[in-house]
Amino acid sequence: MNSAIKLPSMHRKSRSILQLFKQLVGKRITNASCDPLGPPDWELLGLLLHETASENGSEAKSRANVGRILDFYRRCSVEDRKRFMSLLNESFDVDEKGVRKSIDAYLNSSDSRSRSATVGSLLKSLESPRCRILRQFNLLPQGVQELVDMRAELLRVQENGDLAGMDQDMLRLFTGWFDSGFLELKSIGWNSPASLLEKLIRYEAVHEITSWGDLRNRVDSDRRCYAFFHARMPDEPLIFVEVALVRGIAENVQALLDENSPTLDPHLADTAIFYSISNAQDGLRGVSMGEFLIKRVVEQLLHEFSNLKTFSTLSPVPGFSRWLNRVLELPDQLPNNLREFFLNNKADIPAAIRDQLGSTASNTAALTSQLKDWLKSEVSYFLTKEKKNGAPVDPVAKFHFSNGASLGQINWLADNSKAGLRQSYGLMVNYFYKPDEIDLNCQVYAESGELPVSSEVGKLVTRAQSRRGGSGGTKNKTEK
Known part of the structure; x- marks a missing residue:
């Protein structure tokens, strides 16, 4: 999508560009106000963006400029917001000639001292003017939240990666800003603010919270809910996990979430079941926080309940039905005993x-x-065998294997709801998190893509492979 005005690229002597703009529009930045009822002033926006990208002037000046840019974005229609993003994406990209020049200087440096200097220049040339603009949003009290929301909208409106440059700049910024060292783990309970509990209901992405009674059951004395928070977004959970404290491995989600089941004294529980992990902020997609959340929660639970011996998930298999339905389109995929029944009775x-x-x-x-x-x-x-780029195609499996879990158990009719039957024919699985094996599993997975599974699962994989006439290298790791 073309922007409303054609701006000169920021990498063409930005200082002289600013001087030219100021000659044309005088002191519009200082004196202009954003009329929420008037049409968007794209010319003023261009001047604001160029001056902000130059990073000249005081912090107060930068804060004022970013505030005006944000005000402009807020009052835009959905279509104009896409134009805003397209403008940033197209006119404030990295200067390719500048990058090539910096690379040549690095390659032609004669000694380590000059090479170190050219490395700094190269890194600076690789930062887009767009990134310098976006980074200054953190000068505003709500700027980080606004930028996260902006990326969520970008992910919704972009088509075929047409905003990829801006998306990648945002992702790089967020990866630094939301490093695990900056995140605070908090427990959410029935006494938490009502506004936070409402967000829990809204953001739950695995098992819908159907009522306040359902929610209260999920934060009862034998349940726990933990979330990561960021200091610049103190009222917004970033990612949260729901945990049930039980005896033995949970094999059915309806039984686990039954509001009428008796409450267990959590000090008698020997197992923590992670039954829902939900990312609450669409704009933080791609920012890794789940692995740190699980490790922190395991540590927190062990500190609170020394009687816990097992840490397991009760996880859905969201892509299984789609995959199996495609498999069934091929000839001779059903075992003989099943083929006769289903082919004779239903098309x-x-x-x-x-x-x-x-x-x-x-x-x-x-x-x-x-x-x-x-x-x-x-x-x-x-x-375990269907992979893309060396990783499981199932997103939940990829998440847990990459975080150091092992696949321990396949549960029959563990979710017999309509959604569960449609998504995975009612099957759910248990991934085990063993504190003394998590780091090693992570390392092995990163280096070789090897997936640790129990002997039970290994036998099931072998059975499926024998029907296909093949073998594979899935590691069978007996669960104790």
Whole structure:
């Protein structure tokens, strides 16, 4: 999308550009006010952006300019906000000629002293004027939150990566600003502010919170909810995890979330079940916080409850049904005993499978048992063998394996809701986080992509591979 005005690129002698602008528009920056009822003044915006990118002047001046830029953005329509982002993306990019010049200077440096000087110049040339503008948003009290919200909108409106430059600049800034060392872990309970509890309901992305009673059950004495917060966004959870303190491994999410189940004394629990991890800020997509959250929560729980021995998830498999439905389009993918039943009775095999899973007729028990063995082996294969760029295609599996977990157990009809049957034919899995193995698993995964699984899961994978006539290198790691 073309911007409303054609601005000269920031990398063409920005100081002389500013002088030219000032000759044309005088002291408009100092004297102009943003009329929320008037049309956007794109010429004034161009001057503000160029002066902010130059980083000349005092902090107070920079704060005032960024405030006006933000006011401009706030009063834009959705279409004009896209024009605003396109303007930043196209006219404030890195100066390619300047980068090449800096690279040549580095390559031609004759000694270590001159090379060190050229490294600084090279790094400076790689920073876009756009990044200098965005970085100054943190001068405003709500500037960081506004920038996170702006990126969320960018991710919604960009088409085929047409705002990739601005997106990458934002991501680089956020990766530094939201480093784990700057994040505070807080517990959220029933006595937390109502506004925060409402956000918990709104941001829950795994298992919908259906009522205040449901929410109260999730923060009861045998439940815990932890979230990361940032000092510049003190009222906004960034990512949160919901934990159930139970005895034994949880295998069914409906049972785990049942409001009528008795409350357990948390000091009698031996297992912590992580059943929901939700990213609360769309604008922070790609900023790694989950691995630090899990490790911090494990440490916090161990400090509070020394009786806990097992840390496990009860996780969905969001891509399994889509993948299996594509598999079923190929010939001879169903085992013979299942093929005869489903092909003879229904043309829509996925629908027939879901119908069978919901059946309680006793004469289908044998068929259901065969279906159970087949689906459990297929989901094991999907989680460990279906990869993209060396990582599992399933986003939840990728998250947990990269954070040092091992795949321990496949749970049959663990989510028998309509959504669960549609998403993964009711299957859910347990990833185990063993404190003394997390770091090693992370290292092995990063170096080789090796996925640690229990012997049970390993056998299921082997069964699926034998049907395909192949073998693989998934590591079988017996869970104790």
